[in-house]
Amino acid sequence: MEKTLRGVGVSHGVAIGQVRHMGTAVLEPPAHQIPTEDAPREQARARQAVDAVAADLIARGTLAGGEAQAVLEAQALMAQDPELMADVERRIAVGSSAERAVYDAFAAYRALLASAGEYLAGRVADLDDVRNRIVARLLGVPMPGVPDSDEPYVLFARDLAPADTALLDPTLVLGFVTEEGGPTSHSAILARAMGVPAVVALPNATEVAEGVVVAVDGSSGEVLIAPSASMQDELRQLAAERKAALAASSGPGRTSDGHLVPLLANVGGPADVPAALEAGAEGVGLFRTEFLFLDDSKRAPSEEAQFEAYRKVLEAFPEGRVVVRVLDAGADKPLEFLTPADEPNPALGVRGLRTLLEHPEVLQTQLRALAKAADGLPVHLEVMAPMVADRADAKAFAQACREAGLQAKFGAMVEIPSAALRARAILEEVEFLSLGTNDLAQYTFAADRQVGALARLQDPWQPALLDLIAAAAGAAKAAGKSCGVCGEAAADPLLACVLTGLGVTSLSMGSASIPYVRASLATFTLAQCQRAAEAARAADSAEEARIAAQQVLSGE
Template sequence: MGETMADVLTGVGVSPGVGYGPVLRLARSVPQPDADARHSGDDTAEIQRAVQAMQDTADDLSARGERAGGEARQVLDAQALMARDPALSDDVRRRVGEGAAAERAVSEAMAVYREMLAGAGEYMAARVADLDDVRDRVLARLMGVPVPGIPESDTPFVLVANDLAPADTATLDPELVTGIVTREGGPTSHTAILARSLGLPAVVACPGVESIPEGTQLLVDGANGEVTSDPTASDVETLRAAASARAAAVAESSGPGRTRDGHPVPLLANIGGPADLGAAVANGAEGVGLYRTEFLFLDREHAPGHQEQVDAYREVLEAFPGGKVVVRTLDAGSDKPLAFLPPMGEEPNPALGERGMRMGRRVPEVTDAQLRALAEAQQGTQARLQVMAPMVTDAADAEWFADTAGRAGIHDAGVMVEVPAAALRAHHLAETAAFFSIGTNDLTQYTCAADREIGALGRFQDPWQTAVLDLIAATATAAGKADRSCGVCGEAAADPVLSCVLVGLGVTSLSMGATALPLVRAALAQATLEQCRRAGAAALAERGPGEAKRAAREHLPGLADLGF
């Protein structure tokens, strides 16, 4: 695109669209307290100052999450839990009691937590950046300096950063930020997911972007992952023309999802609760393909009561009369600790521990209560309720969940396919599972043994990895032979080109963040089912993700005109 190769940097395009404007960098400079900083002698006042700053930070993160909704709320609520952690607060109190100033006490206490996270396996180590962000926000309040965040500007700009904290991404103003480019991150990192939810063009895992001077004009291609410094007018016009074609295709496509020759592909929304319904309906969701119920359980000492759960579930069911609503039972464990669940003890790698349905089997009373509330919530509504269990591994898991759901009065119980073992033995799971829903985020992570938050492993976090496509195809084939539906509810469904490939592999529905629905609907409308099948077969025949995507595009000519 640029006049010389040096003008163009290549990263991973994670949110389609075109961003153009001068570079502004994330403001993240917070002075660190002196190693020997001590307070004046009033322990009580100093403790109150520290605790208040931590509480204010937690409240601010929760409020940002409430305003942002969707994925952002889940991520920010998790950060707020860090700031409210009782053990952390106790450590700060102890250090202040020993004479440390509030700033020093907070910094030292969080340094201990940071070391614990960094040494707790890759999954938890990836949360170090989130903890650092919480620390900096608390310290900024204590020191009276600006809280780290997005630079202020009266004119549109491209935001460049090493990486973005969830609180940064969740509060971006799309009217001012035209695009995002980061040095770190991957296709399923918090930055990528939240950028898609905001409809902002974004490129992550882009080496060299840190050396681009502030103020440089930058052109961001969020579909193909290219970032051009000081582009020519022709570069900008070409990319904007493709974006205009996409916008026209989106405007022309409406109604239920379908291929150009009329093959139906229900397009559903991923939501975290009733607050996300407005965006889902506005973007034409035909139902809900993933209702993450964790939001109802986060940041509480006790599990939500029966009626509270019934009310939350019923509100979602009533929003889609005649549509499908797929609810994922509580996905928690040591990677998402909840105060009312039994302590897990130390797990070297929580991503491979007792999480999801594994935890559900350990505390069946929580699972039973949730299923009973869902069964009652469905009564009197016209939606089709389906319930699925996360982190299912084998046929025994599928049988246990189907039996448990049946006793609660729910007979449309399926499983999430996130573990490679489940994909490889999908034909056995289909004996009791009513349907499959493939969670490509975790399936990719586990297949490639690459934590999705580690930018250096970005190429392994790509759902275009051909081994991942093999597992998707195997699952969809087993589902078809057993007359079961097989949806995809991971971020892969939001990729317009990959959505066509998934349909070609036998996937029967696609669920994604609401803002991605119009583009995927438009992409499907450009391709016939046979073209999708040829694209899927071509992708499977290739050696790696880049080759797979290029091969698929050759069989989807209608998408090329839209710049996909």
């Protein structure tokens, strides 16, 4: 019987095929005491298993190459984390077997990650995979993995670890669906890198029967179970039309009547630049500089190391626009040398600009490195602060930029409702705004992005969120300044049209989404986008807003 399930689309495209499940059973070893004299031998076994798993992950990364290699090498570092290994050895010293000590130590670390915000919670699946591989090696049992098949299929799983997704064969794996994960999980990142349609956070995904035919729409997040032959034909036709539209779409982002909407890329460092250039990005709308700091949570990278990374990105976009977000530490991106370890609620604590204003030396080093990196280049550098709450924050950041001798535009991210509501005052101090819709939704609805039960409140189509975006964009227009969007909302081809209708002046997204958004914008006039935006804001729910905009743009 045909039915439709909805998850979160994280990688564009349509896949139609039979379901194949990947086993993800957790190997829980028995809890029994070992003799004290066996502790050294068990500790040695644990270290050997950890080293072997880390070596295997590195080897898989070398074979996979590209972005997958970086992900797998990060997983290998996770396996060999000194504090985690010390915890394993402590547990063995008081009587646990090697496999049980690994299981319990990883469980404790898992709980910390799961409660630490979106970025770190998104690494839980990676940690689980490392644990399972180590325990399996200690128990001498095989690890469950990707199913063997000679025929193309759609892969279903509770979640996918980098070690599995990195080596997926795109000629066999048509797409994949997971019960867990989110837009920032490694499953999503690698799906986009592979160009494989994917849907995550689909409730009860693992209960879909093996062998049943499904249709996965990685744009809408819809998964059709047992679609009819006619529906399959219709979806294939839609996929062909999308592909043709992508092929025909090139050049700068613009509506069909010529209204320019620059399409920019979100990047984390120089390694992301080639994909951005290949997708036709007109610049960078969000350079997440915190990834330079996350490599070593105990100390900040030197000014020279920062300069080299910034220079590579700036050089890639001569005469283009590059928007750099200064360090966004705290909450889901804690740094041992910088952020408090005992905050009761890090998401509402000292994070983003608040952290940098408490540690001005870190901010000044970063701003000097940026000034040095931009020196002599024709690039249009813009620098923005995360978590700006009011005019005082914006003023303090602009003053810091001037003190560092930075020749660039200074801006503020709008991630807190107060910033959207008081955007006009903030724009007295800075030259542009950039809407971080992920955090803006979280703070607007008091809904943690990691709580699946609150998913409807995190939907970027929520009318209240659209109202805040419209307020910020309107304030920027009145001031003669720009207001872009750099959250996941910008990657939705339909919502991109609505954002344009709300007055947003640029859209920044993962590189793989740029061709889809460019093709969508080119289909409609600015007036159509504005009418769609009005219809969406008049709705009472995210789903109604989406339908209303679609009806306007399709002429219904």
